[in-house]
Amino acid sequence: MATVLSGKEVTAAINASLSERSAALLADGIRPCLAIVRLGQEPGDIAYERGAMKRAEAVGVAVRQYVLPRTASQEELLAVIREINEDTSVHGALLLRPFPVQIDDRTVRNALRAEKDMDGITDASLAGVFTNTPCGYAPCTAEACMAVLDHYGIDPAGMRTTVIGRSLVIGKPIAMMLLRRNATVTICHTRTKDMAREIRRAELVIAAAGQPKMVTADMLKDGQILIDVGVNVDEEGNLCGDADYEAAGHLDLSITPVPGGVGTVTSSVLMRHVIEAAESLR
């Protein structure tokens, strides 16, 4: 029988602490505030924004929406970011990406000041993750994986860990975070020759491939911990992770579900960053 590492439980614990911290800030006259920058009406962006706003409401964080048309020029977008950088009542920003083609992603990302970069998208924040020195904030999803481990008392030190995926959003930063916590880390990707072997030998698996149900029961074994970062849609149109959760149900795994796993924790980590940013100005 699999043990469910419930994201909702982690979220509840984080939110309780965040609500206290935002109340303390408010008592000092500070309302933590997150800017969300969106270009156009992409359904994915809107869904993500709605989720973030709901979470913000729950923990006492204000949201300011900056909506530009999808056809906005890079200069218009940079002007909004400059405004956010200079506005002391806005503590951090989330830029909904990918941007449309007329926008140079790297230029815009790096225009945001690191201390307002709530999701680790600037080179400065990423350098902080790589070099293990405080600068900006780490990508929320990677930090959410660590929050799940911490909540359930799982210490990755010395663990053989396999990370599936090498993106800057999750694969590379989670590898760096696990190294810092003394795990032995293997990074796999689409060009890995024998993925099943790399997954089977791990004590801890971080699945961040973005491929529905690519981690199948035959790649897994009793006793493993599996953090499933994937948010995919299966053939029946249902949300599913990177792991075939049902097929692996007979194994003695500890596993995060999708939905209700890492995703929900990610939203709370984002709010934690906003509150930290507001606290840092006290």
Add this chain to the structure above:
Amino acid sequence: MATVLSGKEVTAAINASLSERSAALLADGIRPCLAIVRLGQEPGDIAYERGAMKRAEAVGVAVRQYVLPRTASQEELLAVIREINEDTSVHGALLLRPFPVQIDDRTVRNALRAEKDMDGITDASLAGVFTNTPCGYAPCTAEACMAVLDHYGIDPAGMRTTVIGRSLVIGKPIAMMLLRRNATVTICHTRTKDMAREIRRAELVIAAAGQPKMVTADMLKDGQILIDVGVNVDEEGNLCGDADYEAAGHLDLSITPVPGGVGTVTSSVLMRHVIEAAESLR
């Protein structure tokens, strides 16, 4: 019988190309110039500097030495770095480290402009390595490992690779470079539980632990490629690598020797960076 991956052979090939490129620059009136900044008379610094100057001479790179007393203040050191940043006749700089205790390493490192950072010590250069975007220059030793692989036609794509060490000078950057080249990368360190197992299963081993002869023959097997980054002194006072080269001699390995391996290539990679920096201004 082990096959020797001679660093000298790689160096000779790189130097030949560098001499041509520096001659072409000189024909345009540009003498590539490297600044070396040293605090005091530490024997290790002086030995390193001497090696770099010899290599610079061989490939037509000028060296300008900036020597401060070991007791220099951080402000004095920063003034030198500002001078180098602004001097268009100096194309790049090497700061001999570790600095003495009165100097904050991170502040000084990051004062150097990324485009003059010849050895990947600024956060901006390291972010470039992590995010795989061009910025500054990568750490020379990590790039030297890749140069050895390239020279001998070893393509790491799909290879199970074990990196021993997680430093910013070599372990982490070489892991990122190998990932970019599609290797499956495992990063090990002092807290890894079964190092022998991680080394034995690899097709390619990058040993950068800085521990004399810690990779012993029983951890290795026929057919492996071993890049030995260690520069250590053994009990008899001789230079040795991280691998027990003699004990492993009966195996069918491809291995870089110490001395005469990665170290010599590193100096040429440094000069290549200076010449690239000079070329970028044409």
